[in-house]
Amino acid sequence: xxxxxxxxxxxxxxxxxxxxxxxxxxxxxxxxxxxxxxxxxxxxxxxxxxxxxxxxxxxxxxxxxxxxxxxxxxxxxxxxxxxxxxxxxxxxxxxxxxxxxxxxxxxxxxxxxxxxxxxxxxxxxxxxxxxxxxxxxxx
Amino acid sequence: xxxxxxxxxxxxxxxxxxxxxxxxxxxxxxxxxxxxxxxxxxxxxxxxxxxxxxxxxxxxxxxxxxxxxxxxxxxxxxxxxxxxxxxxxxxxxxxxxxxxxxxxxxxxxxxxxxxxxxxxxxxxxxxxxxxxxxxxxxxxxxxxxxxxxxxxxxxxxxxxxxxxxxxxxxxxxxxxxxxxxxxxxx
Numbered sequence: 478x479x480x481x482x483x484x485x486x487x488x489x490x491x492x493x494x495x496x497x498x499x500x501x502x503x504x505x506x507x508x509x510x511x512x513x514x515x516x517x518x519x520x521x522x523x524x525x526x527x528x529x530x531x532x533x534x535x536x537x538x539x540x541x542x543x544x545x546x547x548x549x550x551x552x553x554x555x556x557x558x559x560x561x562x563x564x565x566x567x568x569x570x571x572x573x574x575x576x577x578x579x580x581x582x583x584x585x586x587x588x589x590x591x592x593x594x595x596x597x598x599x600x601x602x603x604x605x606x607x608x609x610x611x612x613x614x615x616x
Numbered sequence: 617x618x619x620x621x622x623x624x625x626x627x628x629x630x631x632x633x634x635x636x637x638x639x640x641x642x643x644x645x646x647x648x649x650x651x652x653x654x655x656x657x658x659x660x661x662x663x664x665x666x667x668x669x670x671x672x673x674x675x676x677x678x679x680x681x682x683x684x685x686x687x688x689x690x691x692x693x694x695x696x697x698x699x700x701x702x703x704x705x706x707x708x709x710x711x712x713x714x715x716x717x718x719x720x721x722x723x724x725x726x727x728x729x730x731x732x733x734x735x736x737x738x739x740x741x742x743x744x745x746x747x748x749x750x751x752x753x754x755x756x757x758x759x760x761x762x763x764x765x766x767x768x769x770x771x772x773x774x775x776x777x778x779x780x781x782x783x784x785x786x787x788x789x790x791x792x793x794x795x796x797x798x799x800x801x802x
Contacts, residue, residue: 478620480733483665484726486628490635490654492719497639499711503703505689506644509651512682513635516658519674523667527742528735534750537742540670541751542762544677549769551682555689556776562693563779571705 483524491517504558504568508551515547620737624664631657642703644695648686655679667742 490513497510519540526536562568617625634654638647655678662671696702705711740746751759775781 478618478624478665478735478737480730480735481727482621482624482628483661484730485723486624486632486661488722488726489628489632489719490658491722492715493632493635493639495718496711496715499714500705500708501639501703502705503644503695505686505693505695506639506647506703508689509638509647509686512651512678513638513654516655516678519670520658520661523662523665523670523742527665527667527737528733530735530741533754534742534747535755537667537670537747538750538755540667541673541747542758544670544673545762545766548677548682549766551685552773553769553776555685556773558689559692560776568693569702 480524480528483520487517487520487524490514490520502569502571504561504570505555507570508554508558511554512547512551515543519543620664624661627657627660627664630654631661642699642701643697644690644700644703645687645697648683648690651686652679652683655683662742664737665742666737666739669742669744669747 494510494512494514494517497513498507501507501510522536522540522543526534526540529536531537558568561573565573567573631654634650634657637650638654641647641650655674659671659674659679662668662674
């Protein structure tokens with residue numbers, strides 16, 4: 478087999494993943510796009526392992542390691558996304574702007590209420606955390 | 617173009633097409649299901665490349681575990697099940713430009729660099745026998761480190777997702793009730 482086939486497929490998959498990470502707003506869809514990029518890397522590793530005829534199978538073993546790390550990453554990422562949802566009631570990455578500097582606020586999102594709080598962030602988070610602790614039993 | 621290349625090209629078209637649908641569909645659950653198609657086609661590609669053990673691990677972990685985790689995440693964040701226009705960001709054109717530029721650069725470099733690279737495929741190179749020998753002889757130390765990493769991520773996910781650990785209602789620190797059993801996990 479010509480090596481160009483898996484390499485081109487991997488490059489296209491990686492580009493699709495880049496588009497998804499940049500264009501999607503839902504945090505879970507961003508995680509899916511990251512998985513696509515990791516799969517592109519895996520395909521490259523397998524293709525080069527087959528091409529180089531590695532005696533100790535470094536490429537395929539590293540592919541297994543990457544798959545395990547991707548599973549750990551998506552588990553932790555979903556835990557973080559769920560925590561963000563519990564505290565902020567949204568997982569739109571465009572609206573999570575607590576780390577932005579003052580004066581660099583973007584144009585407001587046209588649809589839906591603006592989740593940025595006007596009062597101090599500590600008070601808001603505490604209130605939301607208490608509310609979610611009360612509501613967490615029923616979920 | 618040999619038969620193997622034809623099969624791999626078809627599987628690659630399916631994988632990339634399903635991936636494009638993952639990043640463009642307006643339904644969140646459909647995105648997760650198209651992800652199954654993409655990963656399945658990639659597993660078929662691994663089979664064509666004689667990496668059979670990696671193909672089955674791909675089916676087990678990606679199709680079996682990761683997609684189910686993502687579906688759980690979709691349900692637990694109360695995402696809209698039906699059609700939704702809020703999944704895409706506002707700057708899609710910039711993202712498309714960056715993605716097309718990435719694809720152009722990567723495909724150009726790969727085709728220019730490996731245009732003549734050819735290898736005949738021989739079965740057995742990626743069997744569980746060969747890979748098991750590789751993992752437990754040469755790569756046993758990274759394997760053990762990886763198990764520690766998995767344990768750490770498991771503990772981290774549990775700590776993050778338990779609601780009775782963390783700042784209490786008074787905001788001063790640990791919850792009174794959770795303090796005894798949360799001390800040993802740090």
